[in-house]
Amino acid sequence: MKNLDELHFDNRYARLGNAFSVAVAPDPIDEPRLVVASEAALALLDLEPAVQDDPLLAQLGSGHRLWAGAEPRAMVYSGHQFGVYNPRLGDGRGLLLGEVINAAGEYWDLHLKGAGLTPYSRMGDGRAVLRSTIREFLASEHLHALGIPTSRALCVTGSTTPVWRERQESAAMLLRLAPSHVRFGHFEYFYYSDQREQLRILAEHVLRCHFPACLEQPAPHAALFREVVERTAELLAYWQAYGFCHGVMNTDNMSILGITFDYGPYAFLDDFDANHVCNHSDDSGRYSFSNQVPIAHWNLAALAQALTPFVGVDELRASLGLFLPLFQAHYLDLMRRRLGLASAAEGDQELVQRLLQLMQGSAVDYSRFFRQLGEEAPEQALRILREDFVDLAGFDAWGAAYRARVDSEGGSQAERRTRMHAVNPKYVLRNYLAQQVIEAAEQGDYAPVRELHAVLSQPYAEQPGMERYAERPPEWGKHLEISCSS
Ligand code: AMP
Numbered sequence: 001m002k003n004l005d006e007l008h009f010d011n012r013y014a015r016l017g018n019a020f021s022v023a024v025a026p027d028p029i030d031e032p033r034l035v036v037a038s039e040a041a042l043a044l045l046d047l048e049p050a051v052q053d054d055p056l057l058a059q060l061g062s063g064h065r066l067w068a069g070a071e072p073r074a075m076v077y078s079g080h081q082f083g084v085y086n087p088r089l090g091d092g093r094g095l096l097l098g099e100v101i102n103a104a105g106e107y108w109d110l111h112l113k114g115a116g117l118t119p120y121s122r123m124g125d126g127r128a129v130l131r132s133t134i135r136e137f138l139a140s141e142h143l144h145a146l147g148i149p150t151s152r153a154l155c156v157t158g159s160t161t162p163v164w165r166e167r168q169e170s171a172a173m174l175l176r177l178a179p180s181h182v183r184f185g186h187f188e189y190f191y192y193s194d195q196r197e198q199l200r201i202l203a204e205h206v207l208r209c210h211f212p213a214c215l216e217q218p219a220p221h222a223a224l225f226r227e228v229v230e231r232t233a234e235l236l237a238y239w240q241a242y243g244f245c246h247g248v249m250n251t252d253n254m255s256i257l258g259i260t261f262d263y264g265p266y267a268f269l270d271d272f273d274a275n276h277v278c279n280h281s282d283d284s285g286r287y288s289f290s291n292q293v294p295i296a297h298w299n300l301a302a303l304a305q306a307l308t309p310f311v312g313v314d315e316l317r318a319s320l321g322l323f324l325p326l327f328q329a330h331y332l333d334l335m336r337r338r339l340g341l342a343s344a345a346e347g348d349q350e351l352v353q354r355l356l357q358l359m360q361g362s363a364v365d366y367s368r369f370f371r372q373l374g375e376e377a378p379e380q381a382l383r384i385l386r387e388d389f390v391d392l393a394g395f396d397a398w399g400a401a402y403r404a405r406v407d408s409e410g411g412s413q414a415e416r417r418t419r420m421h422a423v424n425p426k427y428v429l430r431n432y433l434a435q436q437v438i439e440a441a442e443q444g445d446y447a448p449v450r451e452l453h454a455v456l457s458q459p460y461a462e463q464p465g466m467e468r469y470a471e472r473p474p475e476w477g478k479h480l481e482i483s484c485s486s
């Protein structure tokens with residue numbers, strides 16, 4: 001275990017030079033204070049839990065101090081925002097501090113979000129607010145605990161620095177970790193600005209550092225794209241199976257690693273609604289829950305375009321064609337598990353689809369449904385759950401088919417319950433829960449955000465005394481308007 005100031009850096013991305021990122025020093029925020037930290041994320045850097053009590057953490061997390069070996073840089077990228085190409089985005093308020101190597105030899109990008117103005121800030125102020133950093137912190141660590149690939153979050157540092165959004169808020173910074181911060185938009189930037197040599201260097205860097213197995217293939221770039229398609233398909237299967245809406249699936253928010261990245265106005269579904277749009281600014285519903293799958297495919301096509309200098313169009317098309325079948329296979333697998341089915345059978349896809357059709361328009365809480373389905377034997381569970389469905393006859397027919405399917409597998413209820421509870425979270429990061437702890441934190445009370453983080457770090461465990469976090473959301477809590485502003 002290490003002390004806070006003992007991290008070892010090897011900044012491979014910084015060494016690519018000024019065409020890829022530019023040196024920018026963080027602009028500190030006033031009177032920094034640690035809001036919340038993740039012990040699990042600290043451990044990724046071999047840091048022990050006690051570093052949370054070291055005032056140095058808030059200094060490092062607020063731009064007042066830099067780690068020895070850090071080389072803060074703003075990365076340049078572009079991307080398609082709501083389907084429209086924006087030729088120049090880049091880190092407008094976040095800095096890649098460097099790459100930390102842990103004792104296991106893993107590299108972790110250390111990124112400071114909300115660190116002030118950069119050459120890519122455009123009209124922005126370079127800041128992040130306490131509200132949005134808490135939302136990203138909670139979601140990163142919760143998705144990881146659920147088993148969904150994601151960037152990670154080390155800690156949130158608050159301040160007294162005022163920031164103007166729809167109202168006055170306070171500035172905060174988030175220390176984020178990911179094996180890489182390269183986005184689809186990095187490739188698009190060099191492709192559309194006709195910097196072919198830099199595009200080649202970027203691809204080589206990504207292959208060497210993050211996809212070494214592809215380098216063994218006869219056509220490494222083609223293998224890279226195929227791998228990104230596979231990972232993204234698996235990621236989308238998790239999002240759809242667990243009711244996660246990202247909210248802003250612009251290509252600059254898509255990680256080349258296929259992990260959940262750049263959290264904004266995300267939401268977990270409360271009542272199931274395939275058409276849910278969690279981003280209040282998304283008027284056309286481009287990034288609605290059910291659109292996430294075709295949008296991911298669209299984004300992969302945008303990445304494919306940027307790889308055309310290296311890979312033939314037919315080969316890129318063939319890999320793109322794998323996306324939907326791969327997604328469907330992963331998704332069905334996850335949904336079978338959520339339903340407690342241990343094996344695959346003909347008709348499972350219809351069983352899942354029919355259930356979602358019945359949920360649509362009924363007031364069925366998506367996460368609680370699966371947890372309750374495993375809590376009791378099917379007959380009792382279905383009797384309790386049917387109360388929430390509008391089409392009772394339809395639900396009874398579904399229940400009969402489901403029971404027949406469960407019976408065909410045999411096994412005890414105790415076994416079934418254990419198996420289902422291991423994949424159906426009791427605790428889910430609902431918007432209203434985040435809202436409550438944010439309001440407390442804005443008043444200077446960090447106990448609620450710390451407790452919520454602790455609860456959400458073990459989403460599948462019972463956690464006696466914490467049941468209130470697993471309750472149905474209040475009516476107001478289902479209709480919070482979460483805007484893009486952050
Ligand atoms: P996002 O919508 O957060 O994914 O950000 C899209 C782009 O806007 C990225 O280039 C961000 O760096 C930039 N950006 C977002 N918020 C700010 C801000 N407050 N100041 C400067 N740039 C920002």
Ligand code: MG
Pocket residue numbers: 252253262
């Ligand atoms: Mg972004």
